[in-house]
Amino acid sequence: MDARTAPTATDPLRWGFLATGTIARNVARDLALLPEHRIVAVGSRSTGSAEAFAEAHAPGATPHGSYADLVADPEVEVVYVASPHSMHLEHVRMALEAGKHVLCEKPVALREADAAAMVALAREKDLFFMEAMWTACHPVIRAVLAEVSSGALGTPRRLRAGLGFVVHAGPESRLVDPALGASAWLDMGIYPLTLATLMLGEPASMAAVADLSEGGVDLDMAVSGRHTSGALSLMSASMTSFCDGGAVLETDTGRVTFDGYFHHPEHAWFHEVDVEASHGDLLVEAAPREIVPAEPVLGQGYCHELVEVARCLAAGARESSLVPHAQTLTIMRMLDEVRAQTGVTFPDDPS
Numbered sequence: 001m002d003a004r005t006a007p008t009a010t011d012p013l014r015w016g017f018l019a020t021g022t023i024a025r026n027v028a029r030d031l032a033l034l035p036e037h038r039i040v041a042v043g044s045r046s047t048g049s050a051e052a053f054a055e056a057h058a059p060g061a062t063p064h065g066s067y068a069d070l071v072a073d074p075e076v077e078v079v080y081v082a083s084p085h086s087m088h089l090e091h092v093r094m095a096l097e098a099g100k101h102v103l104c105e106k107p108v109a110l111r112e113a114d115a116a117a118m119v120a121l122a123r124e125k126d127l128f129f130m131e132a133m134w135t136a137c138h139p140v141i142r143a144v145l146a147e148v149s150s151g152a153l154g155t156p157r158r159l160r161a162g163l164g165f166v167v168h169a170g171p172e173s174r175l176v177d178p179a180l181g182a183s184a185w186l187d188m189g190i191y192p193l194t195l196a197t198l199m200l201g202e203p204a205s206m207a208a209v210a211d212l213s214e215g216g217v218d219l220d221m222a223v224s225g226r227h228t229s230g231a232l233s234l235m236s237a238s239m240t241s242f243c244d245g246g247a248v249l250e251t252d253t254g255r256v257t258f259d260g261y262f263h264h265p266e267h268a269w270f271h272e273v274d275v276e277a278s279h280g281d282l283l284v285e286a287a288p289r290e291i292v293p294a295e296p297v298l299g300q301g302y303c304h305e306l307v308e309v310a311r312c313l314a315a316g317a318r319e320s321s322l323v324p325h326a327q328t329l330t331i332m333r334m335l336d337e338v339r340a341q342t343g344v345t346f347p348d349d350p351s
Contacts (some may be wrong), residue, residue: 007246012038013310016100018067018091020044022081023105027132028057028078030299037306040278041125043070059190067091071098078309081105084174086181086346087236089114093333096121101128103309107186110346112332117323119193125166128312130305131328135194135263137304140321144249144256145198147291149167153270154253156200157231161192161247161262168210175239177267178217179347183211185338187219189237191263192247193331196225196233203334211240212340218344254285264301276344280281 016242017024017029017039040060054061055230064070071079071094079095081088081104088109096101102122108131135141147153164184167175173181175187183189185208194232197203207225219240224235236243247262248255254260256274258265269288298304304309305323312320319325339345 003153003234008218012036012075013306013313014038014040014075015059016041016043016070016079017053017071018043018070018079018081018095019083020316021051021082022163024053024080025080026300027080027082027302027306028053031300033299034303034306036310038077040280041070041073043067067094071095071100072146074213076100078103078128078313084116084180085186086110086179086348090116093121094117096125096127096129099125099127100129100208101309101313103130103132103305104175105132107131107181107190107332107335108328109185109332110181110283111349112329113350114338115329115332119329124316126318128309129325130309130312130323132301132305133190133194133323133328134305135191136187136323136327137308138264138290139295139297139300139304140258140265140291141195142199142291143291147221148199153249153256154249154251156229156249158233158250159196159199159231160234160245160250161190161195162236162238163188163191163261163263164236164241164243176215176217178215178345182217183219183339183344184345185223185237185342186335187237189221189223189235189338190241190335192233192235192237193223193225193334195247195262195332196227196235197327197334198315200225200227200231200233201229202227202330203233206334206337206341208338208341210344212343216343218339218342221338223338257288265295 036145039061041062042050042054043064050063078101081091105250170176206225210218212222221237223235245261260266270292272286
């Protein structure tokens with residue numbers, strides 16, 4: 001079957017996993033919960049690694065000792081690119097040139113120009129391409145966004161969100177090595193930036209400060225944004241401190257809070273302010289109202305981006321309405337802007 005042909009209702013969507021690291025293992029565990037999806041092939045830089053991954057997460061899948069062999073496998077319809085983001089451009093190109101649809105881990109690239117090249121090639125080849133931004137596909141986030149869009153929560157005016165943890169890793173880790181795209185802003189900051197873009201609209205301007213390592217890696221980042229709606233965002237990312245992963249969306253009628261990490265929350269609540277009962281800065285809130293998603297959260301939350309890929313392919317779509325190309329490129333442009341302001345560079349940045 002050609003990858004451009006939509007699967008039938010009875011055919012499982014046949015996935016090829018490119019790379020076998022932590023994120024690939026997490027996504028594979030969720031994929032196993034979806035009977036209409038199946039990993040048919042695994043590619044790694046060594047046959048042994050591919051075999052071990054297949055044995056643990058995809059029994060019966062064909063192990064390939066190279067990425068080239070994976071994308072050439074005729075059984076694969078969609079390639080999930082899970083390699084370090086410094087390698088995404090090469091691997092996405094490889095998959096698209098082989099005629100495969102692509103779901104690529106976030107951040108989709110190191111810079112906007114690379115992401116734009118991926119989008120252009122996907123369109124040229126008439127293939128589906130999507131960034132694996134699970135937050136945008138998450139049922140709780142989608143429920144909040146629906147209520148924001150309907151006006152049920154008032155007018156959003158400010159959002160605060162941060163993500164971070166202490167990184168203990170050797171110099172060869174992608175979280176430490178600039179050649180592999182090490183960056184608190186790209187790795188963690190993309191989440192508050194995505195949430196702010198979803199809830200407040202496209203950023204119009206951003207201002208950032210950062211603390212850099214001796215090697216030039218941003219260890220801590222604080223960013224303020226002004227959005228086209230006039231709303232403001234306060235975002236942070238850290239590789240030196242533990243963050244509770246919380247977020248608050250503030251509106252002119254109350255605020256939205258999230259249970260658990262905001263980028264894959266367990267629940268969301270609207271705390272409406274009782275204006276008549278409030279006095280000055282003493283605010284009285286009504287009992288919190290849960291913002292109930294239209295569908296349950298499956299697995300760890302990765303299931304929903306996989307389901308979105310299948311939905312798009314069944315409809316013959318070449319991009320997702322939940323994670324559209326324009327949104328991916330906008331966020332990449334803002335990631336670039338913040339890097340430029342704070343002096344964060346990668347070895348292969350254009351001079």
